[in-house]
Amino acid sequence: MAALGSPLRTWRGLLRELRYLNAATGRPYRDTAAYRYLVKAFRAHRVTSEKLCRAQHELHFQAATYLCLLRSIREHVALHQEFHGKGTDGERGNEGRFRGLLTSTYASS
């Protein structure tokens, strides 16, 4: 089985990503359908008398996968805007791309 870590950590990560997503709209993340669905799903899988619950593990896996999706999209967009976005187009923009390489190789120039 995949090493997922603690469900609480996944839950906190999901809340953080939902907060980021809704920060721009100004709407509280608790009003979103995604939040309500996740709360319902996590609560439903707590109520079980089985000690080893495959459904619980599946839910955690899906939650962790969704967290990975939200987090990696956010980081991808941030990298896109920093290095590949329209604000850095034209000749000037290319300086940003080589910033790390050139300045470290030709530090004195």
Place this chain on the structure above:
Amino acid sequence: MWRSCLRLRDGGRRLLNRPRSGLTASEGLGRKPPIPFRAYVPPAERKKFYQNVSISQGEGGFEINLDHRKLRTPQGKLFTVPSEALAIAVATEWDSQQDTIKMYTMHLTTLCNTSLDNPTQRDKDQLIRAAVKFLDTDTVCYRVEEPETLVELQRNEWDPVISWAERRYGVEIGSSTSITGPSIPARTREVLVSHLASYNMWALQGIEFVVTQLKSLVLTLGLMDLHLTVEQAVLLSRLEEEYQIQKWGNIEWAHDYELQELRARTAAGTLFVHLCSESTAIKHKLLQG
């Protein structure tokens, strides 16, 4: 050179609609009228045209509403998904867009559109064959002979995954340093084909998508069977690249950019398959007494 690239990028519309002579085609030498621009603007450049996103349940499944309009696929079909969780995730994608609609961040929407429209017109058998074909050139089966540290890394990280897959499915896969790749027994192919046949059409679209991203059927099976997390599968898929990064350094705008994009696509595909495959049923325990 750049002008010709621009021409290619716009699909040749400039060539068709504005000939160099300056005359419109209809005024020209009796040629056919120009092909009109498509009315459909690629969503990647569209401004956000809605305020509220909601889901509703229709006859065919769950639908997405952008204000009062129902979301449609690129081919004009009504956007319907079989699972509520998937609908909510798609709605969240649309809701999280800000000034412009960035389609390249909406992987779940894209997967749903592909499943609904099936633009490549592939049936279930073709999708399964496409996925199993990857086994011949599976990343985790293709080994290098040098440097020794990379050989050892591949052995330590990839052998356990192959052993897991062989045990789980009762097949032989193996690995190879030959340029032709591993020789996969016919029985292995048959077993995996019949396993994949148990998935529905939507899930298969997702599986084939993940296989193409990771360049590995074995890693994809690990994800579908909850044996690997997305981060683990992506790391294993990029093992040699990670090895080179550790040796030569990381370039944020290239390596991290590709890493995050691969993670996003793999996570979307994996989640898509799981949400399309599950069926939830609540069974109430009867109290006997």
